[in-house]
Amino acid sequence: MYDPNADPAVLGYDPAGLDSFYGPTQYAFTRQPLNYHLYTKPRPETLAHRYFISDDTREELTRRSEATQTAPPPGLNLPEDLQGYHTLAPLEHHEPDKRRRFVTWYSTVYRAINSKDGVPYALRRIENFRLMQQSAFTAIEAWSRVRHPNIVSVREAFTTRSFSDNSLVVVHDYHPDSHTLYEAHLQALYVPYQMPKHPKPGTIPERTMWSYVIQIANAIRAVHDAGLAVRIVDVTKILITGKNRVRLSACGIVDVLMHEAQADVAFLQQEDLVMFGQLLMQLACGATSVIHNPPKAMELFARFYSADLQKVTMFLIGTPEPRKNIGQVFDMVGSRLLAEMDEMQTAADRLEGELMSELENGRLVRLLCKFGFINERPEFARESRWSETGDRYIIKLFRDYVFHQVDEQGNPVVNLTHVLTCLNKLDAGTDERIMLISRDEQSCLVVSYKEIKACIESAFSELSRR
Numbered sequence: 496m497y498d499p500n501a502d503p504a505v506l507g508y509d510p511a512g513l514d515s516f517y518g519p520t521q522y523a524f525t526r527q528p529l530n531y532h533l534y535t536k537p538r539p540e541t542l543a544h545r546y547f548i549s550d551d552t553r554e555e556l557t558r559r560s561e562a563t564q565t566a567p568p569p570g571l572n573l574p575e576d577l578q579g580y581h582t583l584a585p586l587e588h589h590e591p592d593k594r595r596r597f598v599t600w601y602s603t604v605y606r607a608i609n610s611k612d613g614v615p616y617a618l619r620r621i622e623n624f625r626l627m628q629q630s631a632f633t634a635i636e637a638w639s640r641v642r643h644p645n646i647v648s649v650r651e652a653f654t655t656r657s658f659s660d661n662s663l664v665v666v667h668d669y670h671p672d673s674h675t676l677y678e679a680h681l682q683a684l685y686v687p688y689q690m691p692k693h694p695k696p697g698t699i700p701e702r703t704m705w706s707y708v709i710q711i712a713n714a715i716r717a718v719h720d721a722g723l724a725v726r727i728v729d730v731t732k733i734l735i736t737g738k739n740r741v742r743l744s745a746c747g748i749v750d751v752l753m754h755e756a757q758a759d760v761a762f763l764q765q766e767d768l769v770m771f772g773q774l775l776m777q778l779a780c781g782a783t784s785v786i787h788n789p790p791k792a793m794e795l796f797a798r799f800y801s802a803d804l805q806k807v808t809m810f811l812i813g814t815p816e817p818r819k820n821i822g823q824v825f826d827m828v829g830s831r832l833l834a835e836m837d838e839m840q841t842a843a844d845r846l847e848g849e850l851m852s853e854l855e856n857g858r859l860v861r862l863l864c865k866f867g868f869i870n871e872r873p874e875f876a877r878e879s880r881w882s883e884t885g886d887r888y889i890i891k892l893f894r895d896y897v898f899h900q901v902d903e904q905g906n907p908v909v910n911l912t913h914v915l916t917c918l919n920k921l922d923a924g925t926d927e928r929i930m931l932i933s934r935d936e937q938s939c940l941v942v943s944y945k946e947i948k949a950c951i952e953s954a955f956s957e958l959s960r961r
């Protein structure tokens with residue numbers, strides 16, 4: 496049985512060839528406009544969505560990959576190495592003059608590569624912050640143990656003078672091509688020479704609102720269960736990736752910033768619930784300012800959303816009391832939780848299906864690599880034994896059969912279905928027999944895919960032994 500895991504070794508991948516990923520010098524990628532349909536445009540109709548991942552998934556993953564690799568704009572004068580992180584690139588999407596404060600400090604988020612593991616991380620830097628006590632970092636240790644699908648994981652924190660000030664840096668997992676809830680739903684759209692477009696109340700579908708309620712409540716529950724408080728449940732600090740997947744970001748930072756102002760965790764957890772309720776109000780009404788006018792906010796809310804959603808929001812923003820807890824939100828959510836689960840499972844099934852097709856494609860690429868290694872080797876051009884006899888001759892004729900067929904008028908047959916079918920049969924080593932004809936049409940051979948597969952295996956293993 497063909498073992499794809501053994502393949503990198505068989506094909507002689509050289510891990511050293513990937514080294515540039517770990518070093519700062521060659522890590523630069525300039526975004527080029529990409530035709531996302533480049534690869535699939537000419538595919539035969541019969542193949543549609545059977546052999547390749549769907550266009551929207553491919554586009555989304557490509558955007559993420561691009562977001563991970565885009566080079567920072569020149570002239571930023573950022574530190575080359577920041578405690579083991581290099582290639583810093585700011586992730587701010589807004590104009591520098593529209594900066595908001597994080598508590599009372601300015602913050603900037605950078606993407607940076609960790610030199611040890613080569614993985615990109617999101618570094619949130621708090622400017623001009625002087626750490627008074629090292630014990631402030633104990634909260635980061637507690638946060639780094641929290642792992643949840645709706646929370647951006649916290650990795651580590653340190654102080655630095657590399658930005659020519661006293662900065663605090665907290666390292667989080669990086670989720671490429673993500674946006675904040677504010678950017679996705681509340682930001683006004685500015686188009687040159689046109690009136691700015693402000694978001695309208697009730698734009699987010701009720702279904703999506705419930706999905707946010709469930710995901711955020713789930714995250715808050717994990718935090719409270721860990722004996723912590725989120726401390727910042729805010730539209731600018733919740734990330735949205737892909738299709739409505741949300742994650743609390745910036746966790747742990749307020750604990751460090753406000754270390755000196757010791758506060759009771761139970762009280763802070765009650766505050767989390769109030770902030771959560773205000774966030775729902777802002778999303779429902781399409782404006783952050785509505786929290787200053789609750790009667791108006793509830794009037795708008797009632798106009799666009801169900802009584803159940805209002806009830807959850809009112810419960811959250813209502814007066815804090817010792818027995819109020821995030822678990823009660825799930826009692827109010829009821830069967831909507833099942834709808835959310837259904838959608839998650841359907842999405843997982845769809846992705847698994849797409850992964851299956853890529854698995855097939857991965858096998859075929861490895862097979863094509865073997866073909867490439869064997870066929871037309873220049874050093875064997877004059878050694879007829881190697882390319883024109885026995886096994887190699889069959890492989891050569893098979894290559895012509897797969898790729899170089901012509902129709903009755905002598906035009907090339909460019910049929911991807913034919914190629915993929917042949918390669919799949921070859922990979923499986925079926926007993927089906929085909930007729931291979933020499934280029935001068937003077938001879939023909941009838942062989943099975945099984946026999947051709949054996950030829951390829953032996954030719955390739957002879958090559959890799961040399």
Ligand SMILES: Nc1ncnc2c1ncn2[C@@H]1O[C@H](COP(=O)(O)OP(=O)(O)OP(=O)(O)O)[C@@H](O)[C@H]1O
Pocket residue numbers: 586587588589594595596597602603604617647667668669670671672673674675677678731732734744
């Ligand atoms: N962990 C992360 N992974 C990927 N991108 C992130 C991460 N954290 C933040 N970002 C991105 O960085 C950008 C800036 O984040 P930030 O929290 O500063 O939001 P903001 O709207 O600029 O808020 P503020 O005005 O407080 O700076 C956002 O677009 C967000 O998508």
